[in-house]
Amino acid sequence: MMWRFDFWWLPRALILGLLAFIIFGPLTNLLLWTVAEKWYFPHMLPLEYGFSFWERVFSPRGNAMGSLATSILVASLTVVVSLALAVPAGYALSRLKLPFRGLILLAFLIPQAFPNLPVYVNIARFFYQIGLNGTVAGVVMVHVTHGLVYAVWIATAAFSAVQIDLEEAARSIGAGPLRAFRDITLPLAAPGLLASAIFVFLESLDEFTGSYFVGAPDVNTLPLLLYTASSGGNYQIASITALLLLIPSIGFMLVVERFLRADVLSKVGH
Amino acid sequence: MKTLLQASLILGLAASPAAAADLTVLTAGDQNMVDYINDYLGPLFEKENPGTTVRVVGTGPGDAGSQKIVERFDAQSKANVEKWDADVAVVHEKFAGPMVKDGYLESYRSKIASGEMVTSEKAKMALGSNVDGYVMPMFSSQTAIAYNPALIPTPPKSYEELVTWAKENPKQFGYNGIKGGASGVSFVMGWIYAFGDGDAKKLMNGPFEEAETKKWDKAFASLKDFTTNATLTPGNAGTLDMLSRGEIAMGPVWVDMFYSWQADGKLPPEMKLFLPAPGMPGQPMHYVIPAKSPNTELAEKFVALATSPKVQAEGIVKRFNWYPGIDAKFVQPELDKASWDKLFVDISPDDLSTKAKPFPIAPYNSAILEAYEKNVAN
């Protein structure tokens, strides 16, 4: 067989190349800063490379690994709680008759819509009163209130997108409502739900203000380290910390994708 | 995955209750403040007090960092918490006054040995409010103008000369307005000291008079003019950032940040600082102890150590090139001449004594910021 050149690769390569530059340009910047010992104008690339800032991040007192573990724990719990609350809520909001449906959907949006800074003092005060301050549970609660909007809204959209006749068909051949939900509706809505899980996970992993007010100094998450470093312009330390945060994010997505692909694939051809 | 989760679950839950001898330090300011306690002060204190652990939490640079500490205290005070979750806090000068006024702090200076080694006015009055006894200065920070001597061999010496220079070199001077951190604020305050029609001394020492706030119109008009010719940078770090990339040739910075950027290899080593006449403000960072700290005695010991001449010399001056918090005459004997002189490479002690000013007292401070928003930013 003769090898033929596909001319479509010209525009494709151009566009993909441009996209790669847009996406990896800034990321390269991040990577370079993690190993830059000296970098200033007019030098395009760092003058000296080294790992001295890694030593600072991983110094025993820096507690980077402990914070990372806490971050992962908090984010995982946040996902579990958010989805446990959002799946029934999303189903009701999309399928069932509900009074004040619009208002309810709006309520979930509020934690994202009101800039948080002024509210956290009140939340912290409330949490101090009920003894939730400085506990993992308290931090998870705060993250859940922020993650729920993604979980609930996306779950609602995902359930709405599932054709209702499929469910009705299952019911008509004798499946109970729970079974129809578990076997038909849930798998079909799964891609959306799992996507929302990723967002909730990322949201929790990046959250700083709430973690500080409710968690610190007993529960230290990685963004607490990141925030001080990044806003003070400590590019090296911030970049290394951000790189550390990439590990759970990407790991979580890969795990989710495995489930996601299996589920979607099992539906193909049915 | 599952075992990892379980492991971290146990880890996370077991780690949460604090042990009795944990000393918790909240610190506003840059990463280097956190590092200072983690790398130097903490281990030193633990060695002297076996069995204790120092935990430090950074709350972020600038006023925002100190504000987060105030809010934390606010929340605990309003929730009537018996024992608060912080033993020592490091805050900007501006926030010491309100904390004292709200009764959050313990008066401890007379109880520690180094208390007598502080005679500076700034340890008694913080922007017009009486904080005598409640604070110990950790170090004094100063703003100055950073420049690249390769581009500017003879820097301007005063605000007037700076204005002329900026006119001749459009967009080469950069500052961060007033919303991105205090180095820009400090530049603006210096501007009012230099060009305001009122009495700069009154702004620094009070008393507050409404009439005084009407005397800045001309100064703000010229500042607006000046700003159109300047570059606005994003934040304290943003000014340093643009200096490091050669996008601006000059800009106001915090002296301590400037040195740590140089040490981290983010600024060319040949960059220098100068203080323009009549001067720019600086402020100390203060150690404070919450009245409801669970380990008051330990906290006092900690601050006593942190403000002892030895630590001020070794930690503050030698390691970081910061100006000491306690009086210099107690610190200087602890150091060799070379380390001491390094403090004054760019800015001479004479310059410091004549051109390092305090910030205006709180009500003037707010009035100037608001006037800036109305007159310059719009």
Added chain:
Amino acid sequence: MRNKLLAILLVLPALVMIVLFFIVPLIASILGAFEVGDAWGLGNFRKSFELYSSDMIFTVVIVTVSTALIGLFSVAIGGYLTLGENPRAVAILRWLYRWPMFIPFIVVGQILRTFLAKNGLMNNILVSLGLLTPLQTVGFLDWRGIVIAFVWKQTPFVTLLVAGAMASLDRSTIEAARNLGASRLRILIEIVVPQIAGTLLVGLILSFVTMMSVLSVPLMINAQSPTMLTADIAFRINAHGDYGVANALGMISLILTTGVALIYLRQTMKERS
């Protein structure tokens, strides 16, 4: 009736969570917005409009422009992932587009600041490739930088949702249209997008809301006035300890986002009836 009760029971746990842990604390803030000294009044709102009305417009314009661009790019990427016929190109694109999603906003601010600046890495690369001369370089650290940062970070988020919805579409209509000779662009616009419009709208509104409340990006990228409302709120609190105006600005921001959310709610209401 039983149905309605069940629906309420299903929503209740999530709702209680939000109300107890956010809306109740929020009420104190909202009340604070109307507190002027010791009395009630609209002084904080008057001051907000007096000082920050240009920032309000700026915020809405920036976020709207970003949302529009995000919508455009996410449909384009999602569309190619669904309709693209070269498996290798699709695979590359799928691998490529998601990365920015994993970078926290504060780091996005930091890396784009050092990337997009006049003498930043981007211009340095372009100059050394000979595509630009040093005199032609422009910095993007103004409103454009904010838009770029938002689009960079949020496009993968919406794309992930949109591509997921597109993947679970019934392929038979698409195949049929393809067999009838319809171009892929036409299929995308006329068949695919209408079917995933709901998901797209949800994604865009969530992005809109997220962008409205991001503080680090405007703080780190754009220094000029006007700036975004979140920066003003932080400034009122940190420089003045002024929660009144901060809360008033928060209320205004909330009202702006609610307006956008209502568009979506009306849309879904129409679909349901």
